[in-house]
Amino acid sequence: MGPVDSADDRRLLATVARRYYLQDASKVQIAQELGLSRFKVARLLTEARDRGVVRIEIAPQAAVDTALSEQLIEHLGLRHAAVVDVPLFSDDAQAAVHLREEIGRTAAVLLHQVLGEGDVLGLPWSRTVSAMVTALETLPRVPVVQLSGALTVTDVAATPVDVVREAARLSGGPAHHFYAPLVAADIESARMMQRQPSVAGTFAHIDDVTVAVVGIGAWLPGESTIIDLVDAPTAAALTAAGTVGEISGAFIDAEGNAVDSELAQRLITVSVDQLRAVPHVIGLVTGPSRAGVVRAAVGGGLVDSLVTDSELATALLATEPVITRS
Template sequence: MPRSDRSPSDQRLITTVARRYYLDDESKVQIASDLGISRFKVARLLDEARATGVVRIEIAPEAGSDEARGDRLASALGLTRAVVVDLSLVGSRGEAADPRARRRELGRVAAHVLHQAIGPQDVLGLPSSRTVAAMMPELRDLPRVPVVQLSGALALDSDEVTSVDVVRDAARVSGGPAHQFYAPLVATDRASARMLRRQPSIADTFAKIPEVTVAVVGVGAWAPGESTLYALATDAEHRALSRAGAVGEISGAFFDADGAAVHAGIADRVISVGTDQLRAIPDVIGIALGPARTEVVRAAAGAGLVDSLVCDVELADALLDGAGEPTG
């Protein structure tokens, strides 16, 4: 309905809902409760506020990102988009060396990328990943989309956010259904992994993975400190993965320098999405930090395991240098 056709009371309600949601940062649930209307009516009023010009949304470049570098990187790697973040000012009070602070900043930017990428027709997939977990506090608004868990849970610290938490929190933001399960990312042995994959809750959730259209994942190199799984593998599993040529993993899906799946060592114990399933998702947003991940990011991009990339300047320059592109 055009804005001029609205009664003054209806127009005031639209304006009130829009102000409280966009300026006061109140949730749809809170607004609905206070005003005595349904959350779905709040969503419709917000849609109308945008459609009639009460609210005008402008997508600005991500703060701290280098657009020119990102464009060159996307072109060099054949990606849909690449966002390069300058982390030099992160933790200016002696916190710069803290990887948690750097992950938080990449997560902030990744949240903006996700907001731009996802629409009401999409299905969101999220795995166990520290960088993905760092994105969650920055999610303010998502369309009402289903959220699918892509991997089992891994918590190395008592306060670590797991894939179960990530999916639950994202679904809470979107208001859509959460398809999740309770299982570890790494089973004790191959037989236990096979048994777990047959559990109804896990099988039912994994059956939803072909419906996922947008996913956000962390990209880990297979090296100490570069993958949360590295320390969990036995010496024999490290040798097996080395012989198989593994360079890295995405949520427990291992692959070599050509992006081909690697099924060896700890990979046989992982409860997670596979490389073929990742490749079938239309938009996989990868988050990667540091030049040590150059080879694995190049392999993932070349094999179509990631379609978009959020990374830091040092990693971007290493990737561009390897592609023969200028880095300045």
Template sequence: MSTPFAGGPAELVLTASVARRYYLDGRSKVEIADEFQLSRFKVARLISSARASGIVRIEIGYPGAVDVELSARLQREFGLRHAVVVDAEDEPSPRRQVGAAAADLLTEIVVPTDVLGLAWSRAVGAMTAALRRLACVPVVQLTGSLAEPDLHDSSVDLVRQAARAAGGPAYFFHAPLVVPTAGTARAMRKQPEIARAFARFDAVTKAVVGIGRWAPGESTIHDAASERDRRLVDRLGGRAEISGVLIDTDGVPVRAGLTDRMIGISAAELRAVPDVIGIAYGVAKAPAVRAALRSGMLSGLVTHRTLAADLLGPG
């Protein structure tokens, strides 16, 4: 709260002039003291008076669609290294805006010494579609793909897009995310291109993953699974998945028959990656995102305002 200016008109003009030189012209207090033939202590007092009386009002503006306050709260609340919350409430689906924000974050934090891992999901697809440039790093495929009628980009496409932006090598493989039997999965993991990518998992320093709720329409893996698999995961307490890694409400990995039939990174391997960014959108996924945050696998989260507000509320 400002206090009324106590001086007369001459003092007011002098205070405003000094404040202008300091805040708008970027002059130092020594330079201002020389110009107005004042002591540095007098200049400092006038600057303080200008702020206290409201002659100078400082506002911190945030460019773009990032909600800085919610992002900071989310980061503090869950002990995250990175948290980005976008204002995307005017859109029918915030996927594109959340994906673009994740692309901006990745462009900022990836450095030439990194190895980037990408797991398949719609959200990660939105990120790679928005990715224009990246430090020159290797890009590693972390999971196979799901064949769904409305899904156009495979895991290979996502890795190739990111590798083009980075100008680095791409380690990819053509395989589904889920196969019919555990034996088939074991055999496929030995195929040269899959084994080549899997051998790079230990080197991955930054990864980007999607988060799904174990419910109809909230996880592509749930929707692609058989009814028997869905019931078994439900019975074992599975409530969410992080790009194929099944977890319960507390974030503890759930090992079901479906787990052994996955072609992708394991819970232990994902937890070993130093920096894992989750992308999530849709308020219905809030319980899944909470579980993912409790898992200890995520160091960062990119989401939108209504989901972030739900995460920070009761529950």
């Protein structure tokens, strides 16, 4: 059959291509709908590409620096590391969004490699974790467990419930989630929320989690969403107690130990001990100012793998090697 030229023929090519590439219809389905053989549908799809009706492009991704990733694995004793090197932007806000998207895409690839049927996936509230789930296309059939309550921020519309539901939709497994804020107004309110059936039921599944993906924040203004929300005396009290950062609200010191405080008792989130018990925790983190908390998280046995940027990786390699707590 020669190339088709009439308007009707090009409309047929566009219809077949749209159903196949954009609407996920199979060749058999398209053949039945249009009264064609599936072999004719296959020929039309080929013709659509040849005639330019369909243009297939591979979206560019940030380069993963393999050499730097391997050095980071050796230096920190990690299971996996992916160091993302992204182009520079003149606009800081644009750069931050672009880097978060690239970290999310790279983390999606790593998660797909390490997660298998039989695992249980744990996800907290985090901008980078949300970006990772957005980038995911498939997951093996696994349960998905929410690890923390929600923070309301202007640049991220997705709540942890949204993130968990989307991951569970991709996997086809059950979603264990709850509606609650990350930070309660006071300790008694936090305890009341923790007793709610949905919260208590979800937290009962945390011990089943085998792979968790978390964000990591330094205890510095602009480096942790939580520190930017609390008042100065509360932040100062945690600093005085030795806090170097937090993982989904689990405050840690330079040795990776939990830091208790009034604020810590107001949080609806996974604990340091629960994180340490998860067999594989993947940390998503950027920026050289977070080198200290990353070292604490890895050395304290809280994080096993990293997806990060080249600036933070270089800063980490300039420090002493980490001896991980077993």
